[in-house]
Amino acid sequence: MSRIVIALGGNALGKTPEEQLSLVKNTAKPIVDLIQDGNEVVIAHGNGPQVGMINLAMEVASVTEDAVPTMPFPECGAMSQGYIGYHLQNAIGEELSKRNIDKPVATIVTQVVVDKDDEAFKHPSKPIGSFYTEEECKVLRDEKGYDMVEDSGRGYRRVVASPKPVDVVEKETVKALVEKGQVVITVGGGGIPVIKEGNSLTGVPAVIDKDFASEKIAEILDADYLFILTAVDRVSINFGKPEQVDLEKMSIEEAKQYIEEKHFAPGSMLPKVEAAIKFADSKAGRNTIIASLEKAKDALAGKSGTKVYKSEE
Numbered sequence: 573m574s575r576i577v578i579a580l581g582g583n584a585l586g587k588t589p590e591e592q593l594s595l596v597k598n599t600a601k602p603i604v605d606l607i608q609d610g611n612e613v614v615i616a617h618g619n620g621p622q623v624g625m626i627n628l629a630m631e632v633a634s635v636t637e638d639a640v641p642t643m644p645f646p647e648c649g650a651m652s653q654g655y656i657g658y659h660l661q662n663a664i665g666e667e668l669s670k671r672n673i674d675k676p677v678a679t680i681v682t683q684v685v686v687d688k689d690d691e692a693f694k695h696p697s698k699p700i701g702s703f704y705t706e707e708e709c710k711v712l713r714d715e716k717g718y719d720m721v722e723d724s725g726r727g728y729r730r731v732v733a734s735p736k737p738v739d740v741v742e743k744e745t746v747k748a749l750v751e752k753g754q755v756v757i758t759v760g761g762g763g764i765p766v767i768k769e770g771n772s773l774t775g776v777p778a779v780i781d782k783d784f785a786s787e788k789i790a791e792i793l794d795a796d797y798l799f800i801l802t803a804v805d806r807v808s809i810n811f812g813k814p815e816q817v818d819l820e821k822m823s824i825e826e827a828k829q830y831i832e833e834k835h836f837a838p839g840s841m842l843p844k845v846e847a848a849i850k851f852a853d854s855k856a857g858r859n860t861i862i863a864s865l866e867k868a869k870d871a872l873a874g875k876s877g878t879k880v881y882k883s884e885e
């Protein structure tokens with residue numbers, strides 16, 4: 573039996589409520605496979621498209637409707653956790669019931685402490701929401717003051733600050749539930765970023781990378797594995813080129829070398845590999861596996877995915 577923290581990527585959730593409701597039924601299956609095999613599973617997920625959608629909807633509505641107040645960004649992050657968690661916990665609960673596994677599933681609204689002096693606040697880098705044309709991008713920049721960037725030839729997207737996670741506020745609650753054998757969904761969307769001053773926590777307008785937040789909760793829970801589940805079966809070098817090589821494993825040293833050689837795209841594979849290195853390096857026996865959602869069970873058996881490990885093991 574292993575304790576596994578799973579970070580779910582965008583392909584597990586889709587972009588619209590209808591798409592999400594349908595996709596999470598498939599997402600639940602490989603997760604429940606791991607639970608059925610006796611593993612303790614904790615689930616984290618992204619929220620880039622969802623928090624962008626919620627924030628934009630609230631902004632538009634607050635301008636056009638007197639009855640709708642301006643909704644601060646951290647509250648939009650909290651809404652995204654609730655909305656995604658609601659779909660995920662029901663889908664996982666249903667899949668568990670179908671297999672006659674009696675286990676409660678719950679989503680914890682989770683806050684993650686960040687450093688108010690994190691340099692990331694000066695350099696917005698995390699893409700959220702939809703893709704826009706160049707003309708739409710200009711309108712959003714001028715009228716809403718959004719920071720916009722071109723995203724890998726796919727169009728323009730809004731970017732917000734993405735500070736690193738320092739601590740998880742609700743960690744004792746998560747630990748207690750995991751110890752009781754319950755399935756927990758936590759640090760959704762990387763957690764609601766908060767700054768701690770004295771006894772108070774204040775939300776800040778930012779989106780923490782879910783791969784880094786998943787790594788943080790995996791360390792806190794002393795997990796055996798961090799599973800970063802995405803749309804590709806393995807991490808590659810020379811990705812998308814004729815000489816592409818899909819990797820079964822890489823040591824921390826090799827991974828760092830590949831980062832220097834720029835094999836991993838910033839904002840997509842790079843944070844996953846960085847989170848993988850951090851977890852594998854944090855304590856002997858801890859491994860990260862970057863794999864596809866569908867092949868999570870094969871990845872645990874060493875038949876799929878890319879394992880990132882400490883070389884002396």
Ligand SMILES: Nc1ncnc2c1ncn2[C@@H]1O[C@H](COP(=O)(O)OP(=O)(O)O)[C@@H](O)[C@H]1O
Nearest residue numbers: 581582802803804807808811835836837840841
């Ligand atoms: N070196 C690489 N190896 C494998 N995939 C890569 C690499 N560089 C970029 N990618 C792309 O990164 C994607 C994963 O990033 P992204 O879609 O942002 O993740 P998420 O699943 O968290 O939403 C893969 O599906 C792939 O298209």
Ligand SMILES: NC(=O)OP(=O)(O)O
Nearest residue numbers: 618619620761781782
């Ligand atoms: N919070 C976060 O990392 O979201 P995405 O995975 O959707 O970018």
